[in-house]
Amino acid sequence: xxxxxxxxxxxxxxxxSHDLIQQLFLPRFSNPFLQPLDDSARITNQTGPIAFTTDSxxxxxxxxxxxxxxxxxxxxTVNDLSMIGAIPAFLSLSLIIEEGFPISDLxxxxxxxxxxxxxxxxxxxxxDTKVVEHGAADKLFIxxxxxxxxxxxxxxxxxxxxxxxxILLSGPLGDHELTILSQREGFQFQGDLKSDCAPLNDxxxxxxxxxxxxxxxxxxxRGGLATTLNEIASKSNVGMVVEEEKIPVRESxxxxxxxxxxxPLYLANEGKLAAICPPGEVERLLGVMRGHPLGKxxxxxxxxxxxxxxxxxxxxxxxxxxxxxxxxxxxxxxxC
Amino acid sequence: MKFIDEFRDKDLAKGLxxxxxxxSTRPVQLxxxxxxxxxxxxxxxxxxxxxxxxxxxxxxxxxxCVTPNQDIDLAIALSRQKDVMxxxxxxxxxxxxxxxxxxxxxxxxxxxxxxxxxLEAIRIAQKNPDKKVIFLAIGFETxxxxxxxxxxxxxxxxxxxxxxxxxxxxxxxxxxxxxQSEKLNVDGFILPGHVSAILGITPYQFxxxxxxxxxxxxxxxxxxILQGVWMLIRQIEExxxxxxxxxxxxxxxxxNPLAMQKIDExxxxxxxxxxxxxxxxxxxxxxxxxxxxMDAANFDVEVEPPREHPQCLCGExxxxxxxxxxxxxxxxxxxxxxxxxxxxxxxxxxxxxYFKFS
Ligand code: SF4
Numbered sequence: 019x020x021x022x023x024x025x026x027x028x029x030x031x032x033x034x035s036h037d038l039i040q041q042l043f044l045p046r047f048s049n050p051f052l053q054p055l056d057d058s059a060r061i062t063n064q065t066g067p068i069a070f071t072t073d074s075x076x077x078x079x080x081x082x083x084x085x086x087x088x089x090x091x092x093x094x095t096v097n098d099l100s101m102i103g104a105i106p107a108f109l110s111l112s113l114i115i116e117e118g119f120p121i122s123d124l125x126x127x128x129x130x131x132x133x134x135x136x137x138x139x140x141x142x143x144x145x146d147t148k149v150v151e152h153g154a155a156d157k158l159f160i161x162x163x164x165x166x167x168x169x170x171x172x173x174x175x176x177x178x179x180x181x182x183x184x185i186l187l188s189g190p191l192g193d194h195e196l197t198i199l200s201q202r203e204g205f206q207f208q209g210d211l212k213s214d215c216a217p218l219n220d221x222x223x224x225x226x227x228x229x230x231x232x233x234x235x236x237x238x239x240r241g242g243l244a245t246t247l248n249e250i251a252s253k254s255n256v257g258m259v260v261e262e263e264k265i266p267v268r269e270s271x272x273x274x275x276x277x278x279x280x281x282p283l284y285l286a287n288e289g290k291l292a293a294i295c296p297p298g299e300v301e302r303l304l305g306v307m308r309g310h311p312l313g314k315x316x317x318x319x320x321x322x323x324x325x326x327x328x329x330x331x332x333x334x335x336x337x338x339x340x341x342x343x344x345x346x347x348x349x350x351x352x353x354c
Numbered sequence: 355m356k357f358i359d360e361f362r363d364k365d366l367a368k369g370l371x372x373x374x375x376x377x378s379t380r381p382v383q384l385x386x387x388x389x390x391x392x393x394x395x396x397x398x399x400x401x402x403x404x405x406x407x408x409x410x411x412x413x414x415x416x417x418x419c420v421t422p423n424q425d426i427d428l429a430i431a432l433s434r435q436k437d438v439m440x441x442x443x444x445x446x447x448x449x450x451x452x453x454x455x456x457x458x459x460x461x462x463x464x465x466x467x468x469x470x471x472x473l474e475a476i477r478i479a480q481k482n483p484d485k486k487v488i489f490l491a492i493g494f495e496t497x498x499x500x501x502x503x504x505x506x507x508x509x510x511x512x513x514x515x516x517x518x519x520x521x522x523x524x525x526x527x528x529x530x531x532x533x534q535s536e537k538l539n540v541d542g543f544i545l546p547g548h549v550s551a552i553l554g555i556t557p558y559q560f561x562x563x564x565x566x567x568x569x570x571x572x573x574x575x576x577x578x579i580l581q582g583v584w585m586l587i588r589q590i591e592e593x594x595x596x597x598x599x600x601x602x603x604x605x606x607x608x609x610n611p612l613a614m615q616k617i618d619e620x621x622x623x624x625x626x627x628x629x630x631x632x633x634x635x636x637x638x639x640x641x642x643x644x645x646x647x648m649d650a651a652n653f654d655v656e657v658e659p660p661r662e663h664p665q666c667l668c669g670e671x672x673x674x675x676x677x678x679x680x681x682x683x684x685x686x687x688x689x690x691x692x693x694x695x696x697x698x699x700x701x702x703x704x705x706x707x708y709f710k711f712s
Contacts (some may be wrong), residue, residue: 202470215532258582263364276574279390279701281397336367336576338399340711346690350444352390 029149038147042125042333046132051108051143051156059143061108064167069104071095072163079201080123080158084193084212085288088127091160092134093217093288097237100222101291103174104166106138111145114159117152127158138217140164172226175259178233179254183322184300186293188307189214189315190266191243192285196274199351209270216289221233221310228306233294242284242343251322258330260320260342265350279352283332284345294322303353363577370580372401378587381455381540385674387529388546389416389702390574396711397574408583411674412707414528414631415546417493418445418700419672422627423660425521426451428512429490430459431655432519439465439482441475442490445700448693451570452661456490476508479516488650495552498522498639499613502620505645519650522640523626525549526557527637533565537675541604542586543569544579547601555597562595573601594653620645630669668695671704678705685709 027034039055051059077089085093091111098104111131115124135142171173200211218237225232234254238246243265251258267282268276275282289312295303300318307313330342372591386392392412395401399411414420430451431439432586440456447457447468459464465485467474472491479487491501501522508516525546529708532538545558550571570588572582582600589595599605617639626638641649662668670676678684678697688694690706 020449064396202474205471279393334398334576335364336398336400336403336580337364338403340396340399343710346710348444349701350468 067168069166071098085215088131095162095164096217099166100219103172106166112161138277176253181232192282195285214289244283257326360451387413387542409686412704414672433464472504502616517650570598630672678708
């Protein structure tokens with residue numbers, strides 16, 4: 019490609035669009051579903067329930083330690099499918115690019131999308147690119163939709179939690195959001211911090227295989243663990259008790275949170291899950307999770323109770339307790 | 355950063371709580387001046403652990419909360435000017451001014467952006483040479499050195515399009531004003547750790563000397579706070595009043611002279627308007643002549659007369675005279691998604707803390 023910037027013409031459907039697809043995308047994404055380049059992909063019919071989801075990705079900066087917008091766009095949708103117990107199979111990929119965007123950056127992102135799709139064992143079967151005028155979008159937005167297969171007998175839902183159930187968490191909180199924050203001008207706290215962005219389908223697959231009666235799973239992205247647990251408590255009409263001392267947070271992340279006045283329980287993660295399971299299975303499930311690289315720091319962090327339905331109570335590190343509410347608005351670093 | 359765990363230990367907390375219980379014989383009201391303390395106190399459930407007769411009151415130490423309407427109105431008026439961009443810290447976006455907020459103006463297309471640090475303002479100004487970038491600069495002694503550095507650097511780099519709407523505040527004069535009020539019913543002060551890391555201990559001496567109240571500079575971890583409370587109660591029980599330093603691992607006797615020097619290089623002390631507390635002598639800053647060209651107050655704009663919601667009790671809440679639950683709007687009309695006063699906006703705001711944690 020001679021020019022090093024994306025032009026409006028790259029999205030016009032003409033020669034440049036054609037070149038872009040042929041040279042940038044197809045070499046990486048070639049598969050029998052995509053190859054015909056028809057208006058839609060034909061995918062093979064399956065029996066049983068199909069999971070279908072979509073999400074749009076906007077992140078600033080586009081590249082960050084531990085990932086980039088491309089990896090995020092694959093992992094996010096794969097994880098959404100996984101959380102209801104589906105086996106992710108196909109993704110669509112749609113890019114909205116701001117005119118003037120460096121083609122070298124686009125190449126990097128496309129390559130990262132490909133790597134993540136391979137890691138997650140999903141195929142990108144249809145796609146689209148649009149180029150908008152300078153200023154009409156912020157560099158690059160990505161939308162992915164995903165289809166997955168749900169095995170018979172698997173029914174994970176936020177409505178399933180029952181008193182007595184246990185709450186598990188797959189690893190330390192806050193790495194993703196703090197990493198993004200660390201990229202802002204004037205913050206020099208990155209250290210060993212990197213985004214936890216990762217596809218969770220393999221971990222989920224193992225968990226379901228060993229413990230098909232898991233009630234529900236969620237990935238605590240925006241709003242963090244606190245918001246996720248509140249959603250489940252509310253949908254299942256149960257209460258929850260969570261032990262703060264059991265919640266893993268990396269030391270570096272904790273230090274930054276203390277410094278900036280942020281609460282790790284409200285920070286976004288991109289490669290963690292919380293699971294609710296019946297009490298009899300919890301130890302075995304914990305073992306399975308810890309046996310997987312993405313779950314090696316898993317902990318049992320709390321339990322589901324009958325009392326105070328729809329409310330999550332946190333037992334604090336020093337023995338106090340407080341209500342753990344949903345995130346309202348956004349968390350900003352403290353000024354004081 | 356392993357040290358943090360040591361300040362969150364359950365057994366140590368128990369020991370401190372027992373000490374507090376043993377030492378404390380009479381009812382006391384202690385004020386945590388700083389919003390960060392308020393958040394920590396709620397976050398770790400400290401109120402519920404203290405003996406019933408030890409009461410904690412929140413004070414005026416939330417920079418967003420004490421920013422008066424007139425400053426927000428001015429920022430809004432400026433944002434409506436041609437080729438102006440406002441930059442400010444995230445929490446300022448939602449603070450209601452007299453008739454609008456920065457968030458509303460942004461939605462209507464005004465160029466208003468969130469920054470996370472003072473230095474970010476410089477880069478934004480450099481990247482947008484055709485805009486007059488105005489930094490709505492709020493904060494206490496902890497933030498002011500970074501604002502001063504941004505001003506110094508802007509001068510150094512000859513940036514011509516960066517201006518500062520100066521709404522910074524100084525804590526000690528506000529405490530002085532508070533102590534002069536007859537309505538104040540406070541037996542001792544938990545002083546802010548971060549602000550004190552800049553100021554040191556000396557600027558607080560008047561609290562003990564002129565007003566006979568004890569005070570303890572305190573860290574923000576739960577054990578810091580429990581220990582600070584215990585140190586205060588001991589002073590009260592022993593009839594002493596001095597300024598103690600619980601946060602010695604961060605706060606030096608003479609503070610951070612380098613940071614103070616940066617502030618003094620750019621600003622002189624001046625009176626400032628505080629929400630709820632009115633105009634307090636010496637509690638803010640004015641630009642020194644050399645840097646006055648960066649003062650956004652020089653812009654000629656018409657600003658609407660300031661108007662606050664008549665039922666909002668933020669002013670009294672900031673003085674520790676009322677608690678949020680005494681406000682008729684609390685949790686009814688006023689909540690974090692629709693804040694009526696600034697105390698419901700900032701994470702450090704007392705109303706927000708009450709809303710979130712109780
Ligand atoms: S609850 Fe709202 S209206 Fe009442 S004092 Fe607090 S901020 Fe003001």
